[in-house]
Amino acid sequence: MPALxxxxxxxxxxxxxxxxxxxxxxxxxAWLFTRIQGGRFVLRIxxxxxxxxxxxxxxxxxxxxxxxxxxxxxxxxxxxxFAPYTQSERFEIYQHYLECxxxxxxxxxxxxxxxxxxxxxxxPQQGAGDGSRYPGTCRQLTSAQRRRHEAAxxxxxxxxxxxxxxxxxxxxxxxxxxxxxxxxVVGDFILRRADGIFAxxxxxxxxxxxxxxxxxxxxxxxxxxxxxxxxxxQLLRFPIPTFAHVPLMVDxxxxxLSKRSASAGxxxxxxxxxxxxxxxxxxxxxxxxxGIGEIMTxxxxxxxxPQPEYDIITKLIQ
Ligand code: GLU
Numbered sequence: 001m002p003a004l005x006x007x008x009x010x011x012x013x014x015x016x017x018x019x020x021x022x023x024x025x026x027x028x029x030a031w032l033f034t035r036i037q038g039g040r041f042v043l044r045i046x047x048x049x050x051x052x053x054x055x056x057x058x059x060x061x062x063x064x065x066x067x068x069x070x071x072x073x074x075x076x077x078x079x080x081x082f083a084p085y086t087q088s089e090r091f092e093i094y095q096h097y098l099e100c101x102x103x104x105x106x107x108x109x110x111x112x113x114x115x116x117x118x119x120x121x122x123x124p125q126q127g128a129g130d131g132s133r134y135p136g137t138c139r140q141l142t143s144a145q146r147r148r149h150e151a152a153x154x155x156x157x158x159x160x161x162x163x164x165x166x167x168x169x170x171x172x173x174x175x176x177x178x179x180x181x182x183x184x185v186v187g188d189f190i191l192r193r194a195d196g197i198f199a200x201x202x203x204x205x206x207x208x209x210x211x212x213x214x215x216x217x218x219x220x221x222x223x224x225x226x227x228x229x230x231x232x233x234q235l236l237r238f239p240i241p242t243f244a245h246v247p248l249m250v251d252x253x254x255x256x257l258s259k260r261s262a263s264a265g266x267x268x269x270x271x272x273x274x275x276x277x278x279x280x281x282x283x284x285x286x287x288x289x290x291g292i293g294e295i296m297t298x299x300x301x302x303x304x305x306p307q308p309e310y311d312i313i314t315k316l317i318q
Pocket of ligand 1: 046
């Protein structure tokens with residue numbers, strides 16, 4: 001039997017604001033899943049969408065994660081064999097892999113504006129009308145049509161053609177068996193936006209592939225993205241990681257926490273005198289891994305779930 005690759009997990013926050021407790025709980029779980037199995041943990045900063053980036057957020061994320069007692073082996077502040085660990089410094093890498101995909105002739109320019117797509121989506125023949133599926137408008141443009149768009153000053157996004165029959169199948173460690181026909185659900189999706197920014201779906205696959213991440217633990221809001229990512233992992237010939245999509249934390253009214261809500265982060269807890277171990281205890285209790293009111297460091301949480309009991313975690317988390 002071939003030796004198993006050493007486990008490599010990651011936490012990949014977008015520095016658009018301070019992490020809220022829900023983000024911190026996801027970070028704790030990603031760290032726990034990796035450390036429990038003796039794996040290496042990577043911190044990657046996903047700051048491609050520069051207009052949304054907050055310049056102080058990266059430092060604040062690092063400070064908050066460290067304050068909680070989480071650690072990583074590779075990251076923007078430590079470097080490592082797959083540096084850089086900040087997406088805005090990886091432009092040439094994405095460009096290279098984009099060119100590899102372009103060589104497969106599955107990539108094509110799309111000149112549709114958001115308004116046109118929204119209009120197409122509400123047209124009666126589009127069925128669902130939720131605007132989330134790209135109907136393939138620019139897939140068959142002739143070179144004369146492309147030239148006309150270019151002459152009119154339109155800058156295209158780049159989309160990848162998904163074969164109609166392609167189905168992604170995977171077993172999520174928490175959500176169970178999953179299947180998605182990418183063409184039916186989202187259609188040909190964007191690799192690079194019209195403003196030149198590489199899309200999350202593409203960059204995340206290039207990074208997880210090159211950084212040899214073989215276990216992805218992240219919020220369940222990203223479950224529907226996974227099929228698109230699996231398509232790209234296969235096309236780029238990267239091994240497909242295992243996935244565990246964890247529940248999102250909700251507020252007392254049952255609404256998802258948002259980075260815009262100032263009360264949702266660590267600062268107010270720190271100001272109120274809570275210790276890191278109290279916050280870790282609360283985060284662990286909020287998803288079923290500890291009892292209400294327990295106080296513990298991240299390492300104490302690991303001791304509670306030694307490796308042979310790893311499966312228990314996936315059953316406990318709620
Ligand atoms: N950067 C994404 C976020 O902050 C997470 C991406 C991922 O874990 O795949 O929501």
